[in-house]
Amino acid sequence: MTNPLRVAFGKVKITPEEHAPLQGYDVTGNIANPAQDILDDLYARMVMLDDGEERSVIVSVDSCLTNELPFLPIKPFIEHPAYNYLASTFPEGTKRSWGEAANVDPDRVTVHATHTHTAPGYFGHKYTSRITTEIKAMSSRLQPALVKVASGECVVSVNRRPNLRHNDDLEIDRALHMLLFESQEGEPLGALVNCAVHPTLLSHTSARVSSEFVGLAMGELEERYGDGFVSLFIQGFAGDVGPLNQRWEETTDTYPKVKEMGRALCENIASLLPQLSAVAGTPIRSVQRQIALPTNARYYEPSVHAQLHALRIGEILLFASSLETFSGYAKPIAKHSPAAATLFSGLANGYAGYLPTTAAFRDGLGGYEMETTPYSEEACELFISEAVSLIGELYSP
DSSP: OOOOOEEEEEEEEOOOSSOEEBSSSOTTTOEEOTTTOBSSOOEEEEEEEEOSSOEEEEEEESSSOOOSSOBOOBOTTOSSOOBOOBOOSSOTTHHHHHHHHHTSOGGGEEEEEOOOSSSBSOOOHHHHHHHHHHHHHHGGGOEEEEEEEEEEEOTTEEEOTTTTSOOTTSOOOOEEEEEEEEETTSOEEEEEEEEOOOOOOOOSSSOSBOOHHHHHHHHHHHHHHOTTOEEEEEEOSOTTEEETTOOSOOOSOOHHHHHHHHHHHHHHHHTTGGGOEEEOOOOEEEEEEEEEEEBOTTSSSSEEEEEEEEEEETTEEEEEESSEEOGGGHHHHHTTOOSSEEEEEOSBSSOOOEEOOHHHHHSOOOOHHHHHOOBOTHHHHHHHHHHHHHHHHHHOO
């Protein structure tokens, strides 16, 4: 007899309480003053999944990235090779400490950035320890749960190449997924929401703190359910996906637009609720792999290591990559997935730069993503091959 799924959700506030350089744009110029620049609070949201044999923890942070080590992307639009310096988002060893708090190996923890571009570039021990404490407490709150899933189309996503602006001429994967976890009595406990879109609406100025429209949508969903309900946003393969109608032409504060799009995304998610159907929530299984992807002639190393992680939640698959992966990778990988629903996450468990698709390498459009990627076209098929192989390993007897 299969053991029942047990879950526990947690949520802690990580809004900066001191001056904080913000990661998404110019880290040296966009420095938020908490006395005047907090537009809305930042949170870390967690879910612990346990089937009696294996336990996994998913952490979703209102942050731009999830890296514990620095990364050097190529500096764009200059003739000679040069590199930007992306400092670590969390202290080295953070993921390991979260695993210890849950009494699991670090590879049973997946860390996801919502990718808001208006959050601190660095969260020190003061903030990560709050997450550690909450994960430890979640172990005592595990309770039997049922899982339901619904899928649809995200209405706030659009291709943003080649100028980081709304472009209807290029396709993207608009998949929107919601996993709802309920108690055995049918009471809602929490959710995972997954789609691909860059949260980059806030401007004039960008030196303010906000969870952006993805975080606001999660907050509104939590308010609708109430009573401790927690909704994690899992950012998808969003390398080439921007928000609807972003054209960078605004001359006034865009925070009202951020709030409007947060409401639109929440309504988009709510529209899936009538379609929710029950799926098996066990077994819980996960595998991870580090892969070396070949780089282009402008990069200073011959390859870059990227992290892949696959988590099975019964009939659901969550496939995560540390790359800022283009959305075009979702469908060719998903067709090899035996899951009832396959969720994709980029910017997870570290950061390893943009990975364009073969089509993007060949279409001649260029753009910011193509300028900053360290990878060669040869990395594309290798990534798909390794992803499919990892999924096969997850489902092997």
